[in-house]
Amino acid sequence: MNGVHDMGGQHGMGPVQYERDEPVFHEPWEGRAYALTRAMRAWRRWTPDADRYGVEVIPPAEYLRMSYYERWLYRLERAVVQYEFVTAEEARTGRAAAGTARETPRLTLAIAGSWLNRGLASSIEPGVRPRFAVGDRVRARNMHPAGHTRLPRYARGKAGTIVMDHGVYVFPDTSAHGKGENRQHVYAVRFTARELWGDAASARDSVHLDLFDDYLDRG
Amino acid sequence: MAESEDTSVDRRAFMKTAAAGAAGAASSGGASADGHHHDHDHQDVPSDLTLRTKALESLLVEKGLVDRAALDALIDTMEHKVGPRNGARVVARAWVDPDYRKRLLENAPAAIAELGYSSGQGDHMIVVENGPKVHNLIVCTLCSCYPWPVLGLPPVWYKSAPYRSRAVIDPRGILKEFGTEVAEDVEVRVWDSTAELRYLVLPERPAGTDGLSEDDLAALVTRDAMVGVRKVTAARSGDNP
Numbered sequence: 001m002n003g004v005h006d007m008g009g010q011h012g013m014g015p016v017q018y019e020r021d022e023p024v025f026h027e028p029w030e031g032r033a034y035a036l037t038r039a040m041r042a043w044r045r046w047t048p049d050a051d052r053y054g055v056e057v058i059p060p061a062e063y064l065r066m067s068y069y070e071r072w073l074y075r076l077e078r079a080v081v082q083y084e085f086v087t088a089e090e091a092r093t094g095r096a097a098a099g100t101a102r103e104t105p106r107l108t109l110a111i112a113g114s115w116l117n118r119g120l121a122s123s124i125e126p127g128v129r130p131r132f133a134v135g136d137r138v139r140a141r142n143m144h145p146a147g148h149t150r151l152p153r154y155a156r157g158k159a160g161t162i163v164m165d166h167g168v169y170v171f172p173d174t175s176a177h178g179k180g181e182n183r184q185h186v187y188a189v190r191f192t193a194r195e196l197w198g199d200a201a202s203a204r205d206s207v208h209l210d211l212f213d214d215y216l217d218r219g
Numbered sequence: 220m221a222e223s224e225d226t227s228v229d230r231r232a233f234m235k236t237a238a239a240g241a242a243g244a245a246s247s248g249g250a251s252a253d254g255h256h257h258d259h260d261h262q263d264v265p266s267d268l269t270l271r272t273k274a275l276e277s278l279l280v281e282k283g284l285v286d287r288a289a290l291d292a293l294i295d296t297m298e299h300k301v302g303p304r305n306g307a308r309v310v311a312r313a314w315v316d317p318d319y320r321k322r323l324l325e326n327a328p329a330a331i332a333e334l335g336y337s338s339g340q341g342d343h344m345i346v347v348e349n350g351p352k353v354h355n356l357i358v359c360t361l362c363s364c365y366p367w368p369v370l371g372l373p374p375v376w377y378k379s380a381p382y383r384s385r386a387v388i389d390p391r392g393i394l395k396e397f398g399t400e401v402a403e404d405v406e407v408r409v410w411d412s413t414a415e416l417r418y419l420v421l422p423e424r425p426a427g428t429d430g431l432s433e434d435d436l437a438a439l440v441t442r443d444a445m446v447g448v449r450k451v452t453a454a455r456s457g458d459n460p
Contacts, residue, residue: 008360008411010384016396017381022374024298029272034297034372035290036276043284052362068363068378073272080275085284094274096281103283112292120343120415150413152360154387166343169415186414188345193407197388205407207387210414 001146002153004060009154009197030069037076042107045083049176053148054079123167123186130185131213136162138189139219140211148176151215155207158195159219163208164188171212184213302371303442305336306419309346309369310445311437314424323421324348337368344368347410348421349447354401356394356409356447357418358386364412366419370442377446387411397448420447427453 007013025031041051054075058066066074080086090097132138142157143149150172164187171182189211193201265273279285309331313320323330327344331337337344344366347355359365360383365373376382385393390407394400401407410418422444428436443449 005361007380007383008358008387010380013380013384015381016376016393017379018376018397019374024302024372025294026375027266027269029266029269031294031298032272032276032290033268035293036272036279036285038293039285039290040279055362064380068375070268073268073275077271077275080279080284086278086282090278090282094278096278100282105284105286105289107289107293108286109288109292112289113296123343150361152411152413154360164345166414166416172414186416188410188416201388202391202403202407204404205390205409207409207411209411210416212414 001056001148002144003056004063005056006153008152025069029073030067033069033073033076037072039105039107040076040080040085042111043085044106045085046079047170047175049148049170049172050178051075051079052172053176056148121170123169125168125183128168128183128185130165130187132162132165132185132187132216132218134162134165137219138162138187138211138216140189140215141217143215145173147173149173149215151211152209154196155189155191155209155211158191160189160191160195160209162187163190166210169212171214173212173214182214186210186212187216189216297372301336301368303369303440303445304437305334305371306366306369306442306445307437307440308334309336309419310421310440311433313346313421314436315433320421327419331369342368342417343415344417344419345410346419346421347408349423349450351423352404353406353408354394354447355418355420356386356390356407357412357420358383358409359412360384360387361413364417366417369419370445374442394448397443399449420445422447422451425451425453 025034037051041048046054055063055071058071058074062074063071077091081088081091087097137159138161139159140151140155140157143151144156166186166188168183169186171184174180174182187210188208191207191209192203193205193207194203196207276285276287276290280287309323312334313323319330319333322333323346327346328337328342330346331342331344349355357365358377363373363378365377382393387409390409391401394407412418422440424436425439428439431439439451439453441449441451444451
């Protein structure tokens, strides 16, 4: 979606606000919101792509006002209802409905330590053929899906060069909306700064994006 | 970063009852349903966000969906067990061991796993190397993608609108704000993490560090240098690790 989250190239956001000796979590609730989200992801009832989309649909003014973990909290509050872990009534009252069967947590203390593993499938899948090879010239499609996509606006319609084939990954645009994994190759695509930003940009600089087969045409 | 204490329609709409109930329990002053009182002591009254988080956690615990001990373990891990010190060890090893550097650039997950910082499975990482003619910079313009196993959770500035908007259109301006000078004849190469690959910058080893041990070298490597917004200097600047 052409949302406010797609920030690359926007002006007017001001200088970077740097905090020295920044804590991992600024307040206890941030750590809880983080951990609750991780623990609920372990149920795998929604995909990582659906999770990202859950932040993108926050109304733009709210998105910009909210802190990072406030967005996580907003998303999780809605996801637990949307994916039917709790009813709207339970969310409203904060209490489980009478007679509800008690579940067994998926994220246990024993497996919380394996946090390092994001659970991604192998990217090696010889059965899925790449459409492009390293060195190929490509052009990012001029597409504007209303749903989730990982093709930023600033690269759409621009020409670049494949510099790496990362292997095969789940396609976010379908995975976010329950329309299947649609696994396909992802490539690092090099765009010159001038291709993206015009003649005022450095002739030497470049931006690399990781783009899916379905985002690209031969350039 | 300070949290806004404004309330909003969206925030009130969800768990209004639960939050108000918790507020009443937590403080005799409490929070009113129509807004936020500013005549109370902020030390004593939990914020709206604290109340919402507590309400959600207690409901999910009551339903058996989450285990509090596992939540505590996740938080402890992110606060105390991972962070930029992991990445710094990787960088220092690459500086002192050319074979390790080669393995790191060719297969980052496996090389990082050698130091015990990753399972080696499920991590899809690329290490990009700075040199005399290339300076790399990592960003995620769409959200907050960041190499957790080697850097921990990202700082607020990395996830913020100023950095995400400008890192791709004005990387040299961003570098200048961080006090980092990159010569005109050096390519600034930005990596926008738009898929499941995660990037780490292998900074240049600073001059004048020939006699240093691997441990001493690791102590010089900062988080910011591994994102690419600063260079590593021979004397620690005192900035964030």
